[in-house]
Amino acid sequence: AQKITQTQPGMFVQEKEAVTLDCTYDTSDPSYGLFWYKQPSSGEMIFLIYQGSYDQQNATEGRYSLNFQKARKSANLVISASQLGDSAMYFCAMRVRGAGSYQLTFGKGTKLSVIP
């Protein structure tokens, strides 16, 4: 079975500062993908960034980067230059390539609050 752990229920960051949201995962499957989603209070899940288990480089998308440490089974999200609009819930998720398994397994999420 797959498991995603997000140990920070809530975080505060000053506007324009960088912040790291932690995510650790557990799977025995060698082929998997890791995703980060943002969920504002409106409820919609917004895709931020993806990292494949065989990718050599850490993924980056604009102000978002994924710090992928395979040996430690961690996939932390780094947001640079935080903005007020970054205040939201952030979810780490995983998908494995095992037979018949197409669902995303989500962590409990981290609520990020950006302070002006």
Added chain:
Amino acid sequence: KAGVTQTPRYLIKTRGQQVTLSCSPISGHRSVSWYQQTPGQGLQFLFEYFSETQRNKGNFPGRFSGRQFSNSRSEMNVSTLELGDSALYLCASSSTSDGFDEQFFGPGTRLTVL
């Protein structure tokens, strides 16, 4: 290109009733997944459909069912509603069959069971 749409956005039902939620994926997407989100259990996978076939089902009772039509639109049905079924139901679509592309989520249907 239009995004994933879900109808209705809000729904209030009473215990024992049944409900049908609808999801229209992004044009060209053949995979549709459903998730339930509650404060206590978080985001949980319900089921996934690809080309009208259910490929995977989460750990939910048989009261939860779904289907997908030939145009990839999907519906999920919950029969004999319970208070614990109150949740945000999210639908997601993706274009490929291997499950490693981005899943685009809809705005969700917020179901309240009284």
